[in-house]
Amino acid sequence: MNAAAHTLxxxxxxxxxxxxxxxxxxxxxxxxxxxxxxxVLDAAECAALIAAAEARGFAGAGGDxxxxxxxxxxxxxxxxxxxxxxxxxxxxxxxxxxxDADGTxxxxxxxxxxxRLCRYRPGQRFNIHQDGVHHRGPDLRSRLTFMIYLTDGAxxxxxxxxxxxxxxxxxxxxxxxxxxxxxxxxxxxxxFDHALWHAGEAVTAGVKHLLRSDLxxxxxxxxxxxxxxxxxxxxxxxxxxxxxxxxxxxxxxxIASAGRDAQVRLWSxxxxxxxxxSGHAQSVLGLCELPGARLATVSRDRCLRIxxxxxxxxxxxxxxxxxxxxxxxRLGDGRFASGGADGGIALWRDDGEPLQAWNAHAGWVWSLSxxxxxxxxxxxxxxxxxxxxxxxxxRIAALDSGAPLRSADAxxxxxxxxxxxxxxxxxIARAADGELRGLHGWPGHEAAVRKVRWLDRDRLxxxxxxxxxxxxxxxxxxxxxRRHDNxxxxxxxxxxxRLLSCGYDGVLRTG
Numbered sequence: 001m002n003a004a005a006h007t008l009x010x011x012x013x014x015x016x017x018x019x020x021x022x023x024x025x026x027x028x029x030x031x032x033x034x035x036x037x038x039x040v041l042d043a044a045e046c047a048a049l050i051a052a053a054e055a056r057g058f059a060g061a062g063g064d065x066x067x068x069x070x071x072x073x074x075x076x077x078x079x080x081x082x083x084x085x086x087x088x089x090x091x092x093x094x095x096x097x098x099x100d101a102d103g104t105x106x107x108x109x110x111x112x113x114x115x116r117l118c119r120y121r122p123g124q125r126f127n128i129h130q131d132g133v134h135h136r137g138p139d140l141r142s143r144l145t146f147m148i149y150l151t152d153g154a155x156x157x158x159x160x161x162x163x164x165x166x167x168x169x170x171x172x173x174x175x176x177x178x179x180x181x182x183x184x185x186x187x188x189x190x191x192f193d194h195a196l197w198h199a200g201e202a203v204t205a206g207v208k209h210l211l212r213s214d215l216x217x218x219x220x221x222x223x224x225x226x227x228x229x230x231x232x233x234x235x236x237x238x239x240x241x242x243x244x245x246x247x248x249x250x251x252x253x254x255i256a257s258a259g260r261d262a263q264v265r266l267w268s269x270x271x272x273x274x275x276x277x278s279g280h281a282q283s284v285l286g287l288c289e290l291p292g293a294r295l296a297t298v299s300r301d302r303c304l305r306i307x308x309x310x311x312x313x314x315x316x317x318x319x320x321x322x323x324x325x326x327x328x329x330r331l332g333d334g335r336f337a338s339g340g341a342d343g344g345i346a347l348w349r350d351d352g353e354p355l356q357a358w359n360a361h362a363g364w365v366w367s368l369s370x371x372x373x374x375x376x377x378x379x380x381x382x383x384x385x386x387x388x389x390x391x392x393x394x395r396i397a398a399l400d401s402g403a404p405l406r407s408a409d410a411x412x413x414x415x416x417x418x419x420x421x422x423x424x425x426x427x428i429a430r431a432a433d434g435e436l437r438g439l440h441g442w443p444g445h446e447a448a449v450r451k452v453r454w455l456d457r458d459r460l461x462x463x464x465x466x467x468x469x470x471x472x473x474x475x476x477x478x479x480x481x482r483r484h485d486n487x488x489x490x491x492x493x494x495x496x497x498r499l500l501s502c503g504y505d506g507v508l509r510t511g
Contacts, residue, residue: 026180027163032193037093041187046150050209053117063323063341066364066381068404070126073119080113087111094215098143106217120159120208126200128174133194134214135241135261142214144191149184149210156206164197168447172422235271236508244502247490248287258284264297269495277307279314288328288336290350298325298338306352316352329368337376339365347390358393369410377417379408385419387436397436399429407452418460420449426462442476451490463488469501
């Protein structure tokens with residue numbers, strides 16, 4: 001905890017929560033909660049918070065977020081005392097209760113003590129996005145974004161907070177004009193629903209600072225048991241606390257899922273929960289079954305873990321990458337590879353012993369897929385689909401897609417590769433005779449594609465930030481579609497032919 005932070009909010013402020021503050025509502029209530037509360041901090045308090053943050057030092061966000069998403073500087077500060085004082089100052093201006101569409105009610109509980117201080121210098125921005133939900137179990141979660149502007153808008157050019165009616169288009173940028181533009185004012189707090197699409201406009205001159213957290217809400221008891229019973233009735237329920245990022249089918253028919261709650265859940269083929277594997281400190285982003293009833297996982301915490309699928313024990317843990325570890329792929333000879341936000345690919349023995357690593361891309365390695373015993377393909381933020389000889393750490397060939405890539409999957413024939421990225425397009429390439437050649441492609445989604453996966457010899461499935469899960473034939477004809485309430489992130493075929501999909505709504509859907 002930063003001792004200096006205690007002087008930033010003197011005791012007079014704790015009694016000042018009842019002071020009348022000017023409140024603006026920049027959006028219609030029908031679009032979601034959004035309120036500007038002026039004068040939450042005074043100029044001296046803002047200056048003191050900035051000075052303390054600069055003294056601690058900022059770091060680039062590139063190890064945790066792709067540059068196509070955000071490129072500003074940030075720091076994370078865990079300070080319960082400061083969070084409590086801020087909460088007391090704002091609590092009577094925040095909604096005391098919120099209700100879901102199904103009638104579940106939530107009561108205001110606290111301010112998340114994990115504070116994020118952000119700095120935007122010229123050229124830095126935060127692209128259009130929705131904020132993620134911070135879960136602490138099924139009954140306590142964040143519902144509203146809390147953001148205090150620490151720098152007055154007169155001190156910089158650009159840097160407005162923009163709100164949009166819908167998410168990004170195929171370019172990855174905002175699709176349409178903003179519904180509202182908020183000019184920062186030092187000391188003003190903005191509270192808004194996590195589900196609202198918004199962006200931090202690029203700063204073109206000067207420097208912008210802000211403090212970010214979340215308002216936490218607790219489920220009201222009279223709805224708790226009914227909600228738990230409803231969730232437990234469906235297959236693959238209850239879902240994860242937060243987004244589900246990835247799925248894997250195990251050789252014995254079980255299903256593994258993982259995501260923001262840092263857990264891996266194991267399910268029977270018909271959707272009964274069997275076990276939970278806990279140990280990672282942040283979102284679990286990659287899954288890979290290994291010989292001998294073991295499972296490899298990687299996480300935003302930068303670590304690799306090897307688990308026993310028999311008893312759920314963690315058998316080994318190691319730092320995998322110098323930034324977030326993003327993906328895994330098992331090679332035909334039992335070894336496996338990992339890719340990271342550091343642009344690297346690492347090769348591992350099946351017991352988790354590191355073998356070799358190399359700098360593979362100029363951007364995040366989002367996806368890996370095995371082509372043969374020692375050949376891999378990778379899809380990267382730098383826009384390249386690359387074919388590798390893992391033994392020699394040598395790139396055999398590469399295909400420039402023209403847009404940041406998010407996913408690639410090799411066909412069982414060992415040659416065809418499906419790939420997709422932020423422009424919403426799906427492509428098919430062929431790796432043969434030392435060349436990686438694009439065969440054809442088609443517009444698959446109205447926003448970025450998060451996942452593309454072959455279902456069988458002639459069909460593939462794609463998942464997009466437009467919330468759609470789509471099944472295609474190999475020539476690009478649409479065969480099937482379903483929707484999630486937020487980004488769709490992964491999908492796979494079950495043994496009975498049904499499709500299992502997941503997304504940012506935390507739900508695993510079948511059908």
